[in-house]
Amino acid sequence: MSERPDALRPAPEGYADWLAELKNRIHGAQQRATLAVNRELVLLYWQIGRDILARQAQQGWGAKVIERLAHDLRTAFPQMKGFSPRNLKYMRAFAEAWPDESFVQEVLAQLPWYHQLALLDKLPDPKTRHWYAAKAIEHNWSRNVLVMQIETRLRERTGTAVTNFDLSLPKLQSDLARESIKDPYRFDFLGLTDEAQERDIETALVQHVTDFLLELGAGFAFVGQQVLLDVGGDEFFIDLLFYHLKLRCYVVIEIKGGKFKPEHLGQLGFYLTAVDAQVKHPQDGPTIGLLLCKSKNKVVAEYALRDNARPLGIAEYKLLASLPEPLQTSLPSIEQIERELEGKQET
Structure with missing residues (x-):
């Protein structure tokens, strides 16, 4: 009877851990190699773009030189992609947009060309x-x-919510918390209309939690929906509970279907007190509350937060995208994307 091949024999003790370590090393080496290749490619493209700019400026070469250069480079390097006239023009624009070579080397080279x-x-x-x-x-x-x-204009929406973080949190945590909150939040990926009720929005956000987390931003981890709090024998339910990995604290999110009212903060503040007492770990930071409403009067919101000791933020949400008409017609709907994914899974 023939012996079993070595690959089918039971692995010696410690082999599985060693194999996992080797796999991690190999993956790490592959990633570093990819990053190194990308870095060199981006720097090469910047240098080509800089040379085109300089020669066109100093020697008066016209735009047709790019067509000729593209032909000659593709002839010399037939296996390399990226030497089309269009890409060479991008290289020129790239060098013109970022004239500081040290910044390109140290920062931008970390991003792929596309x-x-x-x-x-x-x-x-x-x-x-x-x-x-x-x-x-x-x-x-x-x-x-x-x-x-x-x-979706992330930069314009970041750090613009009405909050009292500067009064209720330490300086460093206050700055990070403020930058972690947007206004408005865009929920157009839900496919709901402005008539949607609070629970409909909440349920849809959980169903599309990946998109929701992307809209919330880096650091948010989903904990649960309609999280039960038992306070003195009475039951209360938090709409949505998250944990922020950078702030090291829980974030309670409440959704209101209409215009902001000051009394909304009373309920949210009560939830923060309960989470701090029953859920929060002693090493966690103070729980933060975020009230999402369809609309708000900014002055009313600021007055409502002024003397509140709990860290609270108030922001609006938008269910319908406010995109230019040509862009709206070119984007697939959520239903189209889901049908496409289902079709791929079946094939």
């Missing part, structure tokens, strides 16, 4: 472009997520 094109195409302002580039690096956004964040 991220760079998205920044160039959609953001004419250097300061705004810089902000989105930094966020893409910090949160490891894919190109599609980067484009989505740009198109």
